[in-house]
Amino acid sequence: MQQSHASRILTVHFALTLGGATQLAIDDAVALRGQGFEVGFASEPGVFEKDLDARAIRLHRLHCVNPERYPRWFRYLVGIPLTTILVLWYVVRYKYDCLYVQHRQSGIPGTVVSWLTGAEYVFIAHAEFGRFNRGRLLTPLGRHVLANSEQIKGNIARYFRVPTERITVIRNAVTTNVVRASEDAVRAFETKWSVPADAVVVACVAVMIDGKGHDVLLAAWREVRRDFPHAVLVLTADGYLRGGLEVLAGQLGIQESVRFVGFVPDLSVVYSRASLVVLASRSEGQSLTLLEAFAYGLPVVATSVGGIPEVVLPDETGLLVEPDDAPGFARAMKRLMGDADLRRRLGQAGRCLVVDRHSTATRGAALGDYFRALTNGG
Numbered sequence: 001m002q003q004s005h006a007s008r009i010l011t012v013h014f015a016l017t018l019g020g021a022t023q024l025a026i027d028d029a030v031a032l033r034g035q036g037f038e039v040g041f042a043s044e045p046g047v048f049e050k051d052l053d054a055r056a057i058r059l060h061r062l063h064c065v066n067p068e069r070y071p072r073w074f075r076y077l078v079g080i081p082l083t084t085i086l087v088l089w090y091v092v093r094y095k096y097d098c099l100y101v102q103h104r105q106s107g108i109p110g111t112v113v114s115w116l117t118g119a120e121y122v123f124i125a126h127a128e129f130g131r132f133n134r135g136r137l138l139t140p141l142g143r144h145v146l147a148n149s150e151q152i153k154g155n156i157a158r159y160f161r162v163p164t165e166r167i168t169v170i171r172n173a174v175t176t177n178v179v180r181a182s183e184d185a186v187r188a189f190e191t192k193w194s195v196p197a198d199a200v201v202v203a204c205v206a207v208m209i210d211g212k213g214h215d216v217l218l219a220a221w222r223e224v225r226r227d228f229p230h231a232v233l234v235l236t237a238d239g240y241l242r243g244g245l246e247v248l249a250g251q252l253g254i255q256e257s258v259r260f261v262g263f264v265p266d267l268s269v270v271y272s273r274a275s276l277v278v279l280a281s282r283s284e285g286q287s288l289t290l291l292e293a294f295a296y297g298l299p300v301v302a303t304s305v306g307g308i309p310e311v312v313l314p315d316e317t318g319l320l321v322e323p324d325d326a327p328g329f330a331r332a333m334k335r336l337m338g339d340a341d342l343r344r345r346l347g348q349a350g351r352c353l354v355v356d357r358h359s360t361a362t363r364g365a366a367l368g369d370y371f372r373a374l375t376n377g378g
Contacts, residue, residue: 007375008038010096010119012087012110014103015066016046020288021126023048024172025102028124028367030055031360032100035368040094042087044069060090065105068240075105084109091117097375098122104139111140120144120374125152126285127306144374148172148286149307168370173363174291176355181272189269193234193259200231200337203274205267205289206281208239213280213303215248216326220280222252223330228337233258236270271296276336276343282323284308290318291358294350299343301332311358317350 009032013025026041026048033039033055041052042060052059063086064070064079087109090096098120101110107123114121124146141160145167147153153167181189190197202224206212214235221233235245235258242260249255264270271277277293279302286307293300294311300318302308312318319332336343 008096009098010040011100012106013043015044016048026051031364084112088113091119107139149310151307170366172286173358173360174295176295176359178295181269185269186273195232201274203234203270203277205236207237208241211283213282214245217280219326220329222254224333235260236264291354294354297347297351299346
């Protein structure tokens with residue numbers, strides 16, 4: 001069912017930089033536009049700006065809020081007041097009915113602008129929010145909160161004292177009708193990155209920041225190499241830790257088996273070549289990487305943090321390990337690498353799960369219903 005009148009939603013994000021949170025924010029904006037809403041996007045520009053242009057979604061520029069460019073004290077002392085003024089102007093100028101806030105540092109601007117204009121303020125929690133309970137005063141969540149997992153819903157209720165009836169779970173989603181990369185594209189990838197055609201490839205698709213646990217993964221990989229000396233670990237994306245991780249790989253003596261491939265515009269080639277996908281996060285909401293791996297029928301090894309255990313079901317869709325447990329992570333990887341039948345069974349079950357519960361169509365419909373009820377007084 002479509003809108004009888006075009007309510008207007010302004011997504012408020014920090015910056016169009018690489019990462020799952022940005023991709024999800026853009027996907028939600030596209031989904032809401034497809035549900036009949038007029039949608040704007042307030043953010044610092046970045047590499048994904050062209051994605052908004054291609055979908056005719058207006059970008060409203062913010063300043064001084066990108067955590068990759070500005071220290072926290074500057075973002076809160078300068079970025080938040082400036083964001084409040086800019087968002088207020090955008091809401092008044094373009095008559096937005098809802099603010100869809102994607103990052104905790106925009107909680108204050110969202111609250112203030114909502115109070116001044118009457119626009120509804122909706123906050124979405126992507127991260128494992130229990131870690132931020134000390135910042136509760138700087139993160140007003142308001143009356144309407146979305147969470148992408150039951151775990152995060154519980155953390156918000158517990159640490160931020162938001163009544164559970166005000167928190168709605170709408171699970172993350174990915175495209176499920178994936179197209180595997182061609183053999184030529186895979187061969188080109190292998191040639192470019194010196195990946196032997198017969199090598200077992202383990203992929204980690206994650207920005208290189210502390211919370212993703214790449215250091216634990218590299219420590220585990222040293223143990224894996226003893227049993228699988230010809231295997232290759234592919235690390236995509238960049239991040240402020242990349243240089244240090246490259247040094248660590250050298251110190252561990254595994255640099256010849258690790259490929260730091262950087263940003264990959266089309267990840268289908270990585271998923272098409274990989275035998276399994278791994279994620280050693282110390283903190284996570286509901287990982288898009290793992291859902292993408294499932295969409296390609298790949299099994300995963302991941303840590304039991306945040307919303308991950310809601311999709312990585314032990315010995316059903318993947319293997320779970322405690323965070324910072326390098327030996328345990330190594331054992332899990334070796335178990336999958338040595339058992340092709342297990343990889344196939346877990347990968348098939350993961351694909352069934354993501355098709356049933358995490359498709360973009362399912363999330364888009366849920367978001368449409370939620371915002372329709374909100375803007376129509378439901």
